[in-house]
Amino acid sequence: MKALLCTSYGLPDSLAISETPLPTLSADEVLIKVYACGVNFPDLLLIQNKYQIKPNLPFSPGGEVSGIIESVGENVKQFKAGDRVVALCRWGGFAEKVKAKTSWVFPLPEEMDFIDGAGTLYTYGTSYHALKDRAQLKPGETLLVLGAAGGVGLAAVALGKLMGATVIAAASSKEKLKVCQEKGADHLINYSEEDLRAQIKTITNDKGVDVVFDAVGGKHTEPALRSIAWKGRYLVVGFASGEIPQFPANLPLLKGCSIVGVIWGSFSEREQKQNQKNFSELFAWIKAGKIKQHLHKVYPLDAASQAMQDLMDRKIIGKAVVKVGEW
Helix, strand or coil: CEEEEECCCCCHHHCEEEECCCCCCCCCEEEEEEEEEECCHHHHHHHCCCCCCCCCCCECCCCEEEEEEEEECCCCCCCCCCCEEEEECCCCCCECEEEEEHHHEEECCCCCCHHHHHCCHHHHHHHHHHHHHHCCCCCCCEEEEECCCCHHHHHHHHHHHHCCCEEEEEECCHHHHHHHHHCCCCEEEECCCCCHHHHHHHHCCCCCEEEEEECCCHHHHHHHHHCEEEEEEEEECCCCCCCCCCCCCHHHHHHCCEEEECCHHHHHHHCHHHHHHHHHHHHHHHHCCCCCCCEEEEEEHHHHHHHHHHHHCCCCCCEEEEECCCC
16 A cells, blocks of 8 residues: 655655555454545654654554544454544554554544544544643633644634633734634734733733643743643643743742643543543534634645645644545
8 A cells, every 4th residue: 555654763854655565453453544634743753753652664654534444353343344434543644544443433423524534633632631621621711822823722722712711822923813813712912922921911910821721832831831820720732842841840839720731642542431522522513513623734645744844844724634545
């Protein structure tokens, strides 16, 4: 089969389309004919050998796919060949076929096409777990989203608004903030031009924000933490800036706040019933038209490395998807 392969660790321009053997199924896995694959930050870390999971070389990046099941393992009862699904596979998705554990496979709602399906799991799954399970966000609270125009950031903006919060979106350009506003953000901060902490003070009348959603890290982390309200929750979601920040330990003490880690992949494995419940709620909202992914661009498979480069260069607003197969 054809796949985008990483044969040695490096940047997206080191990847190449090549032929590779079909995956071999275990008893609790399914083989999916891939129609589309989402582009995500962990893909960039995988190809640079900077992620917590390390597949053997050569491998294809791409951890979030949509498609049709082609075959199932001997122990699989809940899926069959021909089912339309979305799935997490961690890697292997930028290929014509990929295998996935059944615990990470979900029926694709009839209302969703394969492109939308391939752009939903990582972003909405991560953001909803962060806001619902980790922050326990309540109606009437104030949510600050850093890197609000990225895939998980926009999902957090939309979900925060749907959950009844006042949402402050912080991003690096007017173009990005315009999309955040369209997704429901109540207040906008351009932190490339404005002082983040000063703007938060003004917006909240010096009260601070109840929840900070931070998928970026870097230089904006400490000002955001200093702007948190009493008993606030600071969600550590990721480090898209490439810089892992250091927290002054006195700040959570003085603020009475919590610094909360969010690792959705491990949650989805360890707490499968809660993860399934979350997706039932998310798919219901999608079906009702209450949330919808902001699609930046659809790339063909032979441009998947360019899609990853665009993500690295922060050119993508919302979600990029690679179209792999025809339907």
